[in-house]
Amino acid sequence: MTILYNPFFLLFITFVFLFLFRVVLIKTGLIFTVKKKWRLFEDCFHVYQLFKVPKFNESMQRNQLYHKVFVYLNSLTSVEDSDFTNLFTGKKPNEILPRLDPNQIIEDDFLGAKILWINEDNNLVLKIRKADKRRVLRPYVQHIHSISDDLDEKKRDLKLYMNVVGHGDDQKGRWRCVPFTHPSTFETIAMESDLKNKVKSDLESFLKAKQYYHRLGRVWKRSYLLYGPSGTGKSSFIAALANFLSYDVYDIDLSKVSDDSDLKLLLLQSSAKSVIVIEDLDRYLSEKSTAVSLSGILNFMDGMLTSSCGEERVMVFTMNGKDHVDQAVLRPGRIDVHIHFPLCDFTAFKTLANSYLGLKDHKLFPQVEEIFQNGSSLSPAEIGELMIANRNSPSRALKSVIHALQTDGDGRGALNIGRRSTENGPRKLSGEMGEGSGVFGKEGANAVKEFKKLYGLLRVKSSRKSQSFDLNGDQKEGG
Numbered sequence: 001m002t003i004l005y006n007p008f009f010l011l012f013i014t015f016v017f018l019f020l021f022r023v024v025l026i027k028t029g030l031i032f033t034v035k036k037k038w039r040l041f042e043d044c045f046h047v048y049q050l051f052k053v054p055k056f057n058e059s060m061q062r063n064q065l066y067h068k069v070f071v072y073l074n075s076l077t078s079v080e081d082s083d084f085t086n087l088f089t090g091k092k093p094n095e096i097l098p099r100l101d102p103n104q105i106i107e108d109d110f111l112g113a114k115i116l117w118i119n120e121d122n123n124l125v126l127k128i129r130k131a132d133k134r135r136v137l138r139p140y141v142q143h144i145h146s147i148s149d150d151l152d153e154k155k156r157d158l159k160l161y162m163n164v165v166g167h168g169d170d171q172k173g174r175w176r177c178v179p180f181t182h183p184s185t186f187e188t189i190a191m192e193s194d195l196k197n198k199v200k201s202d203l204e205s206f207l208k209a210k211q212y213y214h215r216l217g218r219v220w221k222r223s224y225l226l227y228g229p230s231g232t233g234k235s236s237f238i239a240a241l242a243n244f245l246s247y248d249v250y251d252i253d254l255s256k257v258s259d260d261s262d263l264k265l266l267l268l269q270s271s272a273k274s275v276i277v278i279e280d281l282d283r284y285l286s287e288k289s290t291a292v293s294l295s296g297i298l299n300f301m302d303g304m305l306t307s308s309c310g311e312e313r314v315m316v317f318t319m320n321g322k323d324h325v326d327q328a329v330l331r332p333g334r335i336d337v338h339i340h341f342p343l344c345d346f347t348a349f350k351t352l353a354n355s356y357l358g359l360k361d362h363k364l365f366p367q368v369e370e371i372f373q374n375g376s377s378l379s380p381a382e383i384g385e386l387m388i389a390n391r392n393s394p395s396r397a398l399k400s401v402i403h404a405l406q407t408d409g410d411g412r413g414a415l416n417i418g419r420r421s422t423e424n425g426p427r428k429l430s431g432e433m434g435e436g437s438g439v440f441g442k443e444g445a446n447a448v449k450e451f452k453k454l455y456g457l458l459r460v461k462s463s464r465k466s467q468s469f470d471l472n473g474d475q476k477e478g479g
């Protein structure tokens with residue numbers, strides 16, 4: 001019995017007991033409960049300060065700090081270790097990304113200080129001990145900035161935002177987003193290479209011109225008008241432009257915008273480094289199929305409200321034709337660059353044949369060239385579809401293009417009609433695509449014939465100008 005009073009034995013027993021207690025705590029997960037209780041106990045002896053980082057500022061603009069903190073927090077291992085979190089699949093196979101859940105609390109350590117983040121609805125709340133605040137807060141925020149900038153740079157997954165109809169007074173978060181993965185690039189678009197290079201250098205000089213714009217007291221934005229018939233590559237060009245700039249795309253559907261102030265709000269809630277797109281603007285203006293007034297659109301184009309942030313934005317408007325559009329919409333400054341998207345000519349055809357069929361030359365090319373010279377044309381979309389359908393046999397593909405040009409495309413290039421699918425009815429590809437048929441719906445062909453009757457078979461030999469690049473004075477500013 002004397003052994004029980006031996007201090008070494010008692011010490012040994014205590015160690016064994018503590019070791020077993022620790023094993024039980026860890027194995028059963030009780031350790032987390034103990035830690036939590038301990039934290040609550042510790043909290044009683046500290047005064048905390050809370051800092052709220054709201055998603056939107058008082059004028060409903062996005063708070064950039066919110067985005068940065070969000071990106072930063074999602075990169076912390078403590079997101080995974082917290083009690084509950086969201087899991088999403090990543091880009092790579094088997095990749096799983098933990099993402100903050102509303103009301104989730106995340107712990108972080110910085111310069112020896114414990115920091116808590118609470119993810120509330122539209123706010124991130126930072127909780128820090130008052131004693132640590134002065135020493136830690138500023139360097140911590142700088143740390144968040146640099147880490148999130150690095151992360152943004154590294155995995156810049158582009159996003160496509162679309163506006164949805166707002167409900168009642170809840171105008172927040174009117175944008176819905178999906179990953180933007182459109183594969184179009186300037187290389188895949190059939191367009192005069194000179195024009196392509198001009199567009200690229202215009203964009204590059206715009207990117208470098210922040211100081212220049214600011215010195216002039218101008219909003220740092222650039223507006224493009226893309227106009228031309230349906231299926232000539234306007235939307236593909238927008239995707240190429242976004243990929244070139246690595247910008248997110250905000251695609252505004254004017255039919256879902258309730259009034260002028262709603263449109264303003266959408267612009268305010270878009271983020272910097274983005275392409276803001278309004279497709280078919282001419283249609284909305286002529287049909288008055290939007291609740292937004294002309295002046296609402298003009299103010300939007302001026303981007304008045306974004307001037308306070310000085311953020312870089314590229315605006316793109318598409319139209320089928322600009323002849324009937326109010327000149328105020330097109331004035332320099334509102335639209336900086338006009339780019340015409342014509343129907344296919346022989347040069348564009350060769351680019352398409354190269355990319356769709358891998359053909360640099362072919363014995364049928366001279367025949368195709370002659371048809372184009374006679375003024376026939378189709379849109380690149382129509383020619384592209386024929387090539388895709390016959391991609392296993394280049395000869396058959398070319399024959400079907402020739403056939404389509406001779407029937408449906410007769411005179412379209414010269415007369416430059418068929419401006420809009422809605423004008424002539426959508427030009428559906430019909431019939432069999434194989435065996436050189438590639439027959440197009442007769443609707444379009446009839447429209448062409450009627451047009452020819454009216455205008456006395458006017459044939460202007462390839463008088464159609466290809467994509468024009470009217471830089472309205474402004475371009476010099478960008479450089």
Ligand SMILES: Nc1ncnc2c1ncn2[C@@H]1O[C@H](COP(=O)(O)OP(=O)(O)OP(=O)(O)O)[C@@H](O)[C@H]1O
Pocket residue numbers: 188189190191229230231232233234235236237341380381382384421
């Ligand atoms: N210039 C082009 N170069 C390469 N592909 C093109 C070109 N134009 C059109 N295409 C192809 O045709 C299809 C339709 O093009 P797109 O949607 O860009 O035309 P659009 O001008 O926006 O037409 P719409 O006015 O009807 O919206 C796309 O799949 C695209 O790949």
Ligand SMILES: [Mg+2]
Pocket residue numbers: 234235236279
């Ligand atoms: Mg389009």
